[in-house]
Amino acid sequence: MVNQLIKLQTMTDPTLPNAGALSVVEMTRDLDFKVRRIYYIYGANASTMRGHHAHKKLHQLLICIKGVIKVDVDDGENVVSTILDNPSVGLPVGPRLWRTMEWLEDDSILLVMASLPYDENDYIRDYSKFLEWIKTNDENSSI
Ligand code: T46
Numbered sequence: 001m002v003n004q005l006i007k008l009q010t011m012t013d014p015t016l017p018n019a020g021a022l023s024v025v026e027m028t029r030d031l032d033f034k035v036r037r038i039y040y041i042y043g044a045n046a047s048t049m050r051g052h053h054a055h056k057k058l059h060q061l062l063i064c065i066k067g068v069i070k071v072d073v074d075d076g077e078n079v080v081s082t083i084l085d086n087p088s089v090g091l092p093v094g095p096r097l098w099r100t101m102e103w104l105e106d107d108s109i110l111l112v113m114a115s116l117p118y119d120e121n122d123y124i125r126d127y128s129k130f131l132e133w134i135k136t137n138d139e140n141s142s143i
Contacts, residue, residue, distance in 0.1 A: 001075045003082045003091055006030055006061070010088040023088045025061065025113065030090070033059040033115035040065075041101075041110045048103040053125045054096060057139055059115040061090045062101075067108025074098040076134050084110075095139050098130050 008023040008030065027034060041050065051071075062071060064084035072081050075097055082091055083104070093099055101110065116122065124130045 001073070001078050001080055003071075003073055003080045005082065006090045006092060008063075008088050008090060021088065025063075025090065031061060031092075031113070035113045036116050037114040037118060039112050039114070041112075042066075043107065044103045046103050046106050046108075049100060050103075051100040052098075052127075053123050054098045054130045054133075056122050056124065056133070056137070056141070057095050057116065058122050059095065060093050061113045062093055063087060063090045063111045063113075065109050065111045067103070067105040069108050069110055070102045070104055072100045072102075074100075076131050096134050098127065 008025060010021050010023040012021045013019055025031065044050070062084065065087045068083060068085040070081055070083050071091055071093070072079050073093055074080075084091060085104075124133055
């Protein structure tokens with residue numbers, strides 16, 4: 001399992017070196033799912049751990065738009081860690097993957113684009129149930 005970061009189209013103006021950058025996520029070009037929900041997590045101190053769950057059907061794109069966040073993705077056999085410290089890249093995280101996020105800097109902000117509306121039934125929040133679920137179900141299983 002490899003976490004493939006998506007490099008987002010990013011514009012800067014060389015004539016305005018202090019004017020920042022503008023990054024774009026465009027459907028189809030950058031994402032293979034339609035965005036049905038956007039949320040963001042902010043105000044967390046360094047060392048905060050979040051996640052600790054998998055999704056049955058949900059596809060997401062995670063972008064750390066401020067600070068540094070480590071994302072561990074576990075497919076039940078391997079864990080791949082990715083440091084998100086650049087707002088011009090996104091990490092796609094699909095269903096059937098156990099994810100854990102660790103805030104490595106105070107006030108880092110995680111922006112998430114998601115393929116479906118919120119549905120608690122799509123979550124698996126118990127690791128042993130996750131291991132069981134991926135053995136016996138796929139993304140098309142009813143939830
Ligand atoms: C994920 C990672 C990256 C809602 O009511 N609506 C929503 O759209 C979301 C995302 C959450 N909630 C509720 C569910 C919980 O009662 O907000 C509470 C906090 O959510 P949770 O503990 O799941 O937050 P994280 O940071 O552990 O996980 C979140 C997403 O829930 C999850 O889908 O993949 O970010």
